[in-house]
Amino acid sequence: MTITDSVTYKQTAEFGDDVDLVAEPVADPRQGNLFGNSFPARVNLYPQLRFMGSKFRLLHWIHNVISDMPFKSAADVFSGSGCVSYLFKAMGKKVSTNDFLNMCATVSKAIVENPGFVLSAKNIEILLMPDRRRKHFIEKTFSGIFFSPEDLRFLDLVSWNLNKLGGEYERAIALAAMIRSCVKRQPRGVFTIAGDPEHYKDGRRDLLLSLREHFLEQVKVFNDAVFDNGHKNIACCGDVFDWSPVEPVDLVYMDPPYVPRADDNCYMKRYHFLEGLSCYWVDKKIMHETRVKKIEKPFTPFSYRKTAIKAFDDMFRKFRNSILVLSYSSNGYPDLAELHRIMKRYKGTVDVFKRAHRYHFGTHSTVKRSQVDEYLVVGY
Numbered sequence: 001m002t003i004t005d006s007v008t009y010k011q012t013a014e015f016g017d018d019v020d021l022v023a024e025p026v027a028d029p030r031q032g033n034l035f036g037n038s039f040p041a042r043v044n045l046y047p048q049l050r051f052m053g054s055k056f057r058l059l060h061w062i063h064n065v066i067s068d069m070p071f072k073s074a075a076d077v078f079s080g081s082g083c084v085s086y087l088f089k090a091m092g093k094k095v096s097t098n099d100f101l102n103m104c105a106t107v108s109k110a111i112v113e114n115p116g117f118v119l120s121a122k123n124i125e126i127l128l129m130p131d132r133r134r135k136h137f138i139e140k141t142f143s144g145i146f147f148s149p150e151d152l153r154f155l156d157l158v159s160w161n162l163n164k165l166g167g168e169y170e171r172a173i174a175l176a177a178m179i180r181s182c183v184k185r186q187p188r189g190v191f192t193i194a195g196d197p198e199h200y201k202d203g204r205r206d207l208l209l210s211l212r213e214h215f216l217e218q219v220k221v222f223n224d225a226v227f228d229n230g231h232k233n234i235a236c237c238g239d240v241f242d243w244s245p246v247e248p249v250d251l252v253y254m255d256p257p258y259v260p261r262a263d264d265n266c267y268m269k270r271y272h273f274l275e276g277l278s279c280y281w282v283d284k285k286i287m288h289e290t291r292v293k294k295i296e297k298p299f300t301p302f303s304y305r306k307t308a309i310k311a312f313d314d315m316f317r318k319f320r321n322s323i324l325v326l327s328y329s330s331n332g333y334p335d336l337a338e339l340h341r342i343m344k345r346y347k348g349t350v351d352v353f354k355r356a357h358r359y360h361f362g363t364h365s366t367v368k369r370s371q372v373d374e375y376l377v378v379g380y
């Protein structure tokens with residue numbers, strides 16, 4: 001059976017593949033959503049993270065699909081970079097986020113759960129104040145692997161001073177700003193290869209600034225992204241199967257990793273440094289035999305052929321009392337027809353929305369493989 005035999009596609013207005021988000025009609029972001037069901041202008045303030053599988057460039061399309069659905073609360077249970085949660089928040093929904101990476105939960109805490117706290121000039125002064133008692137773990141562990149010794153000392157210092165900040169949201173903003181600074185300063189934003197490869201030194205500003213300079217810019221970016229949407233939103237860290245909402249949620253958005261065809265899709269392999277930084281490597285098991293000092297990857301059943309189908313079934317069953325919205329792409333496993341069948345066990349109607357999408361990850365030789373059809377599978 002082919003995919004199209006079993007699945008009916010819903011049409012949505014098509015945006016060009018290379019849609020320039022900033023070219024959409026823009027209201028003053030600080031005024032929130034002035035246009036009812038139109039795309040919330042505030043989303044333009046979201047601090048985009050280069051994150052594998054990020055749906056940032058699909059937010060207009062996702063909004064287009066879900067904006068007429070009857071929901072007041074939403075959960076984003078594989079929140080990643082947090083952009084979909086941020087869209088829900090900007091749409092005025094009560095939002096719950098979850099991800100098993102602490103770095104993801106930290107970013108969501110800073111801009112989704114945070115009801116309006118920003119990092120003040122005084123807070124920044126505290127974070128940058130020299131302190132001889134600080135630890136040297138990052139400098140000792142990663143010298144000669146990532147960044148310059150001065151950059152690493154800066155991360156040790158700010159990590160130490162974080163505890164001097166009074167509030168959890170101020171700490172989350174500082175951490176999120178550190179994370180985004182490291183992503184910008186690191187060639188390609190990933191931590192798979194040690195050193196500072198010469199061929200990336202192309203004069204790009206992001207690769208020239210120190211982490212301290214990046215940090216000061218990123219604090220402002222995150223401060224600007226903070227807002228209160230009037231709801232008590234919440235960001236959690238844990239496995240999706242251990243997570244339950246405090247109150248029932250109307251809509252659950254699921255964007256799990258998929259079984260890799262050829263490339264490794266491991267988040268920890270790419271982002272272990274950011275994951276460690278988000279908690280100063282406390283309780284993280286470093287694989288010292290690896291050149292880049294990776295952290296052990298957590299198991300997820302969505303990454304293996306043997307376990308993926310059952311994982312989807314278990315997940316749809318777990319959230320069957322909510323509207324189900326699954327992001328899925330044509331290079332994933334299981335195939336669309338199978339996923340449609342599984343969701344049909346729990347939902348009377350399952351619609352599929354389709355859009356061409358090009359992922360920007362990968363080198364020139366893999367660009368072809370990263371051209372996929374992106375789907376939203378909606379069960380209600």
Ligand SMILES: C[S@@+](CC[C@H](N)C(=O)[O-])C[C@H]1O[C@@H](n2cnc3c(N)ncnc32)[C@H](O)[C@@H]1O
Pocket residue numbers: 051052053054055056077078079080081082083084098099100101104238239240241255256257267299300301302
């Ligand atoms: C495709 S990404 C999500 C991308 C996100 N929607 C965005 O736009 O940035 C998948 C995420 O699922 C998380 N993840 C994988 N397995 C998980 C599990 N079993 N429980 C919770 N989170 C998991 C990963 O850490 C990763 O952040």
